[in-house]
Amino acid sequence: MILPLPYFIVIPLLAAFLISLISDEKDHWAIILSVASIISLLVISIAGFIHVIGDNIVYKLGGWDIPYTICLVMDSFTAFILITIHLIALTSIIYSISYIRHFSKSGKYYSLFLLLIAGMNGVVITGDIFNLFVFMEIALFSAYALVAYGNKAEQFEAAFKYAVMGSISSTIILIGIGITYSAFSTLTMADIANQVESVDSGIVTWLRCIFAVGFGLKAAIIPFHAWLPDAHSSAPAPISSMLSGVLIKALGIYVIIRLFFNVFGAPQIFLHAFRILGSISILIGVLLARYQWDLKRLLAYHSISQIGYIMLGIGIGSYLGILGAVFHLLNHAIFKGLLFYNAGSVEMAVGTRDLRQMGDLKGKLPTTTGTSMIASFSISGLPPFNGFFSKLILIYAAVQVGYFIHAGIAVIGSFLTLSSFLKVQKYGFLGGTEPELTETKISTSMKSAMIILTIMCLLTSIIIIPGIREYILRPVVYDIMSKAEYIKLVLGG
Amino acid sequence: MIVYILCFILFLVGVYGVLTKKDLIKIILALSIMEYSANLFLILFAYKSGGGMPILSKGEKIQGMVDPLPQALVLTSIVIELGITAMLVAFAIRLYQKYETFDITKIRRLSG
Numbered sequence: 001m002i003l004p005l006p007y008f009i010v011i012p013l014l015a016a017f018l019i020s021l022i023s024d025e026k027d028h029w030a031i032i033l034s035v036a037s038i039i040s041l042l043v044i045s046i047a048g049f050i051h052v053i054g055d056n057i058v059y060k061l062g063g064w065d066i067p068y069t070i071c072l073v074m075d076s077f078t079a080f081i082l083i084t085i086h087l088i089a090l091t092s093i094i095y096s097i098s099y100i101r102h103f104s105k106s107g108k109y110y111s112l113f114l115l116l117i118a119g120m121n122g123v124v125i126t127g128d129i130f131n132l133f134v135f136m137e138i139a140l141f142s143a144y145a146l147v148a149y150g151n152k153a154e155q156f157e158a159a160f161k162y163a164v165m166g167s168i169s170s171t172i173i174l175i176g177i178g179i180t181y182s183a184f185s186t187l188t189m190a191d192i193a194n195q196v197e198s199v200d201s202g203i204v205t206w207l208r209c210i211f212a213v214g215f216g217l218k219a220a221i222i223p224f225h226a227w228l229p230d231a232h233s234s235a236p237a238p239i240s241s242m243l244s245g246v247l248i249k250a251l252g253i254y255v256i257i258r259l260f261f262n263v264f265g266a267p268q269i270f271l272h273a274f275r276i277l278g279s280i281s282i283l284i285g286v287l288l289a290r291y292q293w294d295l296k297r298l299l300a301y302h303s304i305s306q307i308g309y310i311m312l313g314i315g316i317g318s319y320l321g322i323l324g325a326v327f328h329l330l331n332h333a334i335f336k337g338l339l340f341y342n343a344g345s346v347e348m349a350v351g352t353r354d355l356r357q358m359g360d361l362k363g364k365l366p367t368t369t370g371t372s373m374i375a376s377f378s379i380s381g382l383p384p385f386n387g388f389f390s391k392l393i394l395i396y397a398a399v400q401v402g403y404f405i406h407a408g409i410a411v412i413g414s415f416l417t418l419s420s421f422l423k424v425q426k427y428g429f430l431g432g433t434e435p436e437l438t439e440t441k442i443s444t445s446m447k448s449a450m451i452i453l454t455i456m457c458l459l460t461s462i463i464i465i466p467g468i469r470e471y472i473l474r475p476v477v478y479d480i481m482s483k484a485e486y487i488k489l490v491l492g493g
Numbered sequence: 494m495i496v497y498i499l500c501f502i503l504f505l506v507g508v509y510g511v512l513t514k515k516d517l518i519k520i521i522l523a524l525s526i527m528e529y530s531a532n533l534f535l536i537l538f539a540y541k542s543g544g545g546m547p548i549l550s551k552g553e554k555i556q557g558m559v560d561p562l563p564q565a566l567v568l569t570s571i572v573i574e575l576g577i578t579a580m581l582v583a584f585a586i587r588l589y590q591k592y593e594t595f596d597i598t599k600i601r602r603l604s605g
Contacts, residue, residue, distance in 0.1 A: 130566055130569075133570075134569060134573065137573045137576075137577070141573075141576055141577065141580065144577075144580055144584075145580065148584065148587075153588070153591035153592065153602055154602045154603050156584050156587045156588050156591065157588065157600055157601075157602060157603055158603060159584055160517070160581065160584045160585070160588060163577065163580060163581050163584065164511065164520060164524060164581070166577075167524050167527075167528070167577055167581075168508075168511065168524070168527070170577075171527050171528050171531045174528075174531045174532075174535070174570055175504075175531050175534055177566075178531070178534050178535040178538055178563065178566075181535075181538065181562070181563065181566075182538040187562075230603050234603070
């Protein structure tokens, strides 16, 4: 079977422009087209994941040879991220169907949404560093527009802030790409990886620093996190879940892992920095989240904290550490997506995001309350939900290599997360008086999106079972950890 | 070497503007300066003093040409920056309609 890699970019781009052509006042065709394209992409990425185990794929655009062409590369790690993106995107688009009609009934939203998907897919699948930059800008461009989609003053404010921060980090990355080209005379990532040993190590260290800062800004690790709470809390709920769930991972974490493990190599000092930044992110993110009363802002701060767990796993650098990081990446996408859907439903029903003005919702919004409880347990790491297992692996990995302080911080962070979400449950969903609802009925599409992700919260726990873990996570971690394999795949294939 | 330093100073001018200016339009301009310096940086890498234009005809040597690839990259990045700048200006216009000011110290409905 030959897997057509350009479809990951062609399908969403084509659908995005078709939607903007055919949709007028009604959005039926836009919904049908976008759901169909995302389902087909999900199917292709799952097929790709099964296919690439043991047999990775390289596609050369235009049929030119490797150093001259832009190549698309698919290994298990790429396929894993693609599945995560499309899983969240599918639920997000289902959720949007009724949610976004409260803002406007035009198809422009779906057009922008698919551009976001196209950009993220491009970033994940490309094997060329400048091509990565271009797709990153496509994704960010639609993200800026989508953050401001609700047409409120604070959303424009957040979008402006986000766009300025995004442009700064993009400029840093562009300079990094320029230095890379001048040092290596190539832009293909595998070719760069091949030549790293022969280039002056000082330049390579500088490049590592520049890319760590540039993509760290995209991933919102702690010194670079200032834009995230505004942007993620102001966006419409399905977009918040896309941004928090997958955008910061596809643009930040994925590229950091790819560049540091497969291209430039990760010396101990950088892993050490990742460990420290990850630990700081875990603590500060959760501490800032504890004092928030705006539900979506609280969730956005928790994103910083959970990204810290992933960075900690990357920084540990052992097999188990990276396995935990990759597993937590999937889990965080699922439960954080679900939590943002809950917040969106509550905002729509009660008309506020302030936890103090919510109250006893379990009688009036049973689905939202139930799913939010499961998501809260998941993010705080209670068994048997998925968050417990990935955090357990991360903590175990830290103890195994002797980083007891980091393991301790991860445990404390987990407890603080639990206490923060007990507050959410107490004030927001279970305690107090029943508030007046502006809208009594949560529509079926929103309910079904929440229920799908709730089931996924439980279902992804089974990845931890040894037989399944070997089948799903081992090839991903293997692809991350073997730089020689990546070079051989692209250059020798 | 001096051109690289001047280019870096241009970059710092942009950073200074983004960090200190209080006016939305000035922030956008500073951001553009920053991006121009990045583009200039890429072009400088490709420049070769006395190099010809990179069109390969019969009997011409590749050694005497400037590298065309960074120029292609810069064209792409200029187009991207055009889009981003247009988007930022659109945001600034809408912010002006909502708040009736360009001053970022007065545009503070978000906490934090």
